[in-house]
Every structure is written in structure tokens, then in C-alpha cells.
Amino acid sequence: MKSLLSNLKISVPDKIYLKDPESSKLGKRIIEHGILLIDEIGFDSFTFKKLGAKIGSNESSIYRYFESKHKLLLYLTSWYWAWIEYQMVFTTFNVPDAKEKLFKAIDVVTKTITQDDTFSHINEIVLNRIIINEYSKSYLTKEVDSENKEGYFVIYKRMIRRLSDMILEINPEYKFASSLASTIVEGALHQHFLKVHFKSITDCNDEITPSDFFKELTINAITKVT
Amino acid sequence: MKSLLSNLKISVPDKIYLKDPESSKLGKRIIEHGILLIDEIGFDSFTFKKLGAKIGSNESSIYRYFESKHKLLLYLTSWYWAWIEYQMVFTTFNVPDAKEKLFKAIDVVTKTITQDDTFSHINEIVLNRIIINEYSKSYLTKEVDSENKEGYFVIYKRMIRRLSDMILEINPEYKFASSLASTIVEGALHQHFLKVHFKSITDCNDEITPSDFFKELTINAITKVT
DNA sequence: TTTAAATTAATAGTATTACTATCATATTTG
DNA sequence: CAAATATGATAGTAATACTATTAATTTAAA
Numbered sequence: 001m002k003s004l005l006s007n008l009k010i011s012v013p014d015k016i017y018l019k020d021p022e023s024s025k026l027g028k029r030i031i032e033h034g035i036l037l038i039d040e041i042g043f044d045s046f047t048f049k050k051l052g053a054k055i056g057s058n059e060s061s062i063y064r065y066f067e068s069k070h071k072l073l074l075y076l077t078s079w080y081w082a083w084i085e086y087q088m089v090f091t092t093f094n095v096p097d098a099k100e101k102l103f104k105a106i107d108v109v110t111k112t113i114t115q116d117d118t119f120s121h122i123n124e125i126v127l128n129r130i131i132i133n134e135y136s137k138s139y140l141t142k143e144v145d146s147e148n149k150e151g152y153f154v155i156y157k158r159m160i161r162r163l164s165d166m167i168l169e170i171n172p173e174y175k176f177a178s179s180l181a182s183t184i185v186e187g188a189l190h191q192h193f194l195k196v197h198f199k200s201i202t203d204c205n206d207e208i209t210p211s212d213f214f215k216e217l218t219i220n221a222i223t224k225v226t
Numbered sequence: 227m228k229s230l231l232s233n234l235k236i237s238v239p240d241k242i243y244l245k246d247p248e249s250s251k252l253g254k255r256i257i258e259h260g261i262l263l264i265d266e267i268g269f270d271s272f273t274f275k276k277l278g279a280k281i282g283s284n285e286s287s288i289y290r291y292f293e294s295k296h297k298l299l300l301y302l303t304s305w306y307w308a309w310i311e312y313q314m315v316f317t318t319f320n321v322p323d324a325k326e327k328l329f330k331a332i333d334v335v336t337k338t339i340t341q342d343d344t345f346s347h348i349n350e351i352v353l354n355r356i357i358i359n360e361y362s363k364s365y366l367t368k369e370v371d372s373e374n375k376e377g378y379f380v381i382y383k384r385m386i387r388r389l390s391d392m393i394l395e396i397n398p399e400y401k402f403a404s405s406l407a408s409t410i411v412e413g414a415l416h417q418h419f420l421k422v423h424f425k426s427i428t429d430c431n432d433e434i435t436p437s438d439f440f441k442e443l444t445i446n447a448i449t450k451v452t
Numbered sequence: 453t454t455t456a457a458a459t460t461a462a463t464a465g466t467a468t469t470a471c472t473a474t475c476a477t478a479t480t481t482g
Numbered sequence: 483c484a485a486a487t488a489t490g491a492t493a494g495t496a497a498t499a500c501t502a503t504t505a506a507t508t509t510a511a512a
Binding site: 047048049059060063067068069 | 498499502
């Protein structure tokens with residue numbers, strides 16, 4: 001995916017930031033080390049002061065890019081889903097068989113990220129861990145409705161709708177395409193979490209992946225003769 | 227469920243609290259109004275100081291029951307899952323047909339709570355909303371492994387295992403019973419959230435419930451001939 | 453190349469949070 | 483009734499999540 005993406009810029013709704021972090025060296029350092037620090041100490045303990053110390057910059061300079069650490073999380077998650085969406089569109093493009101297409105899409109959203117080579121300052125492996133551990137916190141807030149109106153979750157919702165459309169391509173009669181799509185995406189993150197922290201309530205491990213589980217689940221859900 | 231439960235006490239791992247809130251009037255007020263206040267302002271803005279003001283008591287008195295607001299959340303969530311587990315065991319007891327049994331269990335974990343009548347000081351409708359909006363925050367932390375070792379999530383995991391066992395009763399060959407069970411429980415909370423805040427990525431609404439979706443999904447997953 | 457504009461750094465300050473500690477006052481119980 | 487226990491009031495601390503101001507540095511334009 002590297003060479004194909006190297007000229008592209010993933011774009012994030014611009015209301016999320018005060019100043020585009022892609023537009024300067026400091027901005028990129030904020031993103032790069034923000035990802036590493038959130039992964040290291042967790043989003044709850046993460047502060048702009050600590051990030052400032054880590055990158056040898058000042059707290060107040062970071063506040064010029066993001067209004068709050070919550071906005072930084074929204075930025076990172078939007079970036080992540082835009083990146084996933086791109087891969088989903090790219091991988092399924094020109095695949096004539098609807099089932100093969102859907103399976104490729106499910107693979108994209110459920111797989112463990114193992115390669116970090118798409119964008120120089122963003123470590124996608126680490127960012128994927130942040131999504132698994134922190135994504136829910138970006139929308140489980142009292143402000144979710146107003147932030148949704150501002151468009152902070154458009155990329156995520158659009159990506160889910162693409163998946164839903166591929167489900168309907170196979171079976172236009174299936175009544176729960178959206179719920180199934182959202183369950184696959186959210187459920188895969190959850191299974192990845194469980195396999196690290198609550199092994200006893202998942203079957204996923206080094207051999208069985210969330211992708212295996214969700215592909216079988218999906219195909220049975222939509223092709224069953226009832 | 228009221229009369230049957232009225233003599234029972236739901237028990238929560240005792241390491242979660244410093245002093246059992248069931249043991250005093252103040253303790254019960256903390257739980258009762260803690261639930262209402264978290265629902266009202268959200269867990270992130272919730273503080274013991276605000277709760278103290280609301281119940282006409284002192285911040286420091288609340289700290290004598292719970293070490294932190296995080297522990298209070300663990301208490302509430304443990305209580306909730308114990309209550310759900312009780313209903314699950316009770317409702318499925320003596321049901322001979324494995325499929326009917328599983329469906330009853332799925333109903334218990336996925337339905338919207340509409341009655342508040344089991345325990346005087348706990349409003350189960352409001353508590354259910356808190357679980358939907360805040361449950362993930364109880365385990366998406368850096369301390370999850372140590373807290374898991376302390377037994378703070380035993381009830382939740384046991385309840386999921388019960389569900390998994392009922393799945394295996396129908397099809398002992400099914401390879402993903404635990405993952406399916408955990409997906410049903412977590413996924414149902416997620417669908418309830420989506421139907422309020424992100425309607426475009428769910429099919430659930432006033433007519434179609436998460437229960438409908440997950441029952442069909444489950445039965446197709448485990449009885450499909452592959 | 454100088455000058456102005458923009459960006460970043462440094463410092464200080466505020467209200468709130470998440471507690472801990474101490475001591476006084478109720479309330480319960482033996 | 484005394485002693486034990488629970489609760490309340492007050493104070494204090496370090497950290498958080500910012501905002502504001504001013505100084506220093508970098509960049510871009512004339």
C-alpha cells in the first residue's frame with residue numbers, strides 16, 4: 001500500500017483542529033509523538049504538558065493546533081478511519097464477485113495492523129492499538145450529538161455504510177445490513193481487546209483471528225435460507 | 227421479577243468498595259443518586275463533590291465508601307451484570323429446549339430495560355443507560371489487567387460464559403461460541419447507543435430491536451451448514 | 453536584505469479535580 | 483451512659499485543563 005499512498009494526503013474534517021498539523025513540522029511532531037505517548041501512558045493520563053515535554057516544545061504551542069486532547073483523539077480516529085476507508089475502497093475496486101469483495105472489505109476492517117510504512121510520521125501499528133483501546137471514548141460523551149452534527153464522525157459512518165452496501169449487494173433482502181456492518185467494525189475492535197485482556201471470553205488468539213470469526217458470521221447471517 | 231428478587235441481595239466483589247454501600251443509609255443514597263447524577267451529567271463530568279452536594283453530604287464521607295469514581299463505576303457495572311446474570315439463570319432454568327433457552331438468554335442481555343421495580347434504591351432503567359454509555363470506560367484503562375486479577379470483572383465474564391455454554395448446547399461443534407457470546411453482549415449495548423446517536427449506521431429503531439437482530443444472527447451462525 | 457508577519461517558547465495565572473488529613477460532632481450499640 | 487463508630491466540616495496538595503501575555507525566533511514578502 002506504501003507506494004500508492006505516498007502522494008496522498010488523508011484528509012480529516014477541518015473543524016477538528018485549530019491549525020492543520022500537516023502544515024508544519026511541529027504539527028507533525030505533535031501527531032507522531034502524540035500517538036506514541038497515548039499508547040504508552042493511555043489517553044486518560046495523557047496531557048498536552050507531558051506531550052510538550054516529550055517533544056521539547058511548549059504546552060501552549062500544542063493548544064494552538066488542538067483545542068483539547070479530546071479533539072486530538074478525534075483527529076487521530078478520523079485519520080485512522082479515513083485510512084481504513086481508503087484501503088477498503090482500493091482493495092475492493094474492480095472485484096467482480098460480491099462475496100469476495102465483501103470478504104476483502106471485512107479483512108481490511110478486522111485485521112491486525114502489522115506494517116507501519118504508509119505515512120512517515122504516523123505509526124499505523126501503534127495507532128491501531130489506540131483505536132482498539134480508546135476509540136469508544138471519542139463518542140461515549142455528553143457532547144456526541146453536537147459533535148456528530150459538526151461532522152466529526154462522518155468518515156467512520158461513511159465507511160460503515162460502504163460495508164453495509166457490500167452486504168446488500170450479496171443479499172438485498174437482508175434486513176440488518178447496517179447493524180451487521182457496525183457490529184463487525186466495533187466487534188472486531190472488541191475481540192482484539194479481549195484477546196489481550198480477557199482471553200476467557202473470546203476464541204480469538206494467534207491462530208483464530210477476528211477476521212475468521214466475522215467472515216463466517218457474516219456469510220451465515222446473510223445467505224441463510226430461512 | 228420483583229417479588230422473587232425482593233429478598234435477595236445482589237453481591238458485588240468486596241474489594242471494589244472500602245465500605246459496603248448496602249450497609250448504611252448514606253451508602254444507599256450514594257448508589258441511588260450516584261446513578262442519577264452520572265446519567266444526568268455523564269461519567270466524565272461526575273465528581274464526588276457534586277454528588278455530595280446533591281445528597282446533602284460531604285465529599286469526604288463518600289470517599290469512605292469508594293476510593294475513586296472509577297471504583298464506583300466498577301461497583302455499578304458489577305451490580306448490573308450480576309442482576310442480568312440472575313435474570314438469565316432464572317429465565318432459562320428448566321427450559322428444556324436449547325434454542326428457546328438461548329433465545330430467552332439473548333433477550334435478557336439485549337433488551338431495553340423498561341421497568342424499575344426490583345430494588346428500591348436502584349433505578350434499573352437509568353442504570354441500563356449508564357451501562358450503554360459508560361461501561362466501556364470501566365475496562366478501557368491501563369489498569370485493566372491488574373483490576374482483572376483482583377476479580378473486578380468476574381461477574382461479567384461468568385455471565386458471558388453462561389451464554390457461550392448455551393450456544394454450545396445447541397451446537398457443540400461451533401468454533402466461536404465465546405466470541406459470539408461476547409459480541410452479542412457488547413454489540414447489543416453498541417446498537418442501543420447507535421439507535422440514539424448514530425441512526426444511520428444501525429437498523430434498530432422502535433420496531434426492530436437489537437434482540438431481533440442478534441437472535442437471527444446467532445441462530446444462523448450456529449446452525450448453518452457450511 | 454531588510455522588514456514585517458507569523459509562529460513558537462516561556463512564564464504566569466485560574467478554576468477545577470481528585471484526592472488526603474485532621475478534628476469536631478452526631479449516631480448507634482453494648 | 484459510655485464507648486465505639488459514622489459522618490460532617492474545613493483545610494490543604496499536586497495535578498489538570500486550560501487562557502493570557504509577552505518575548506524570541508523563524509519565514510516570507512518587498
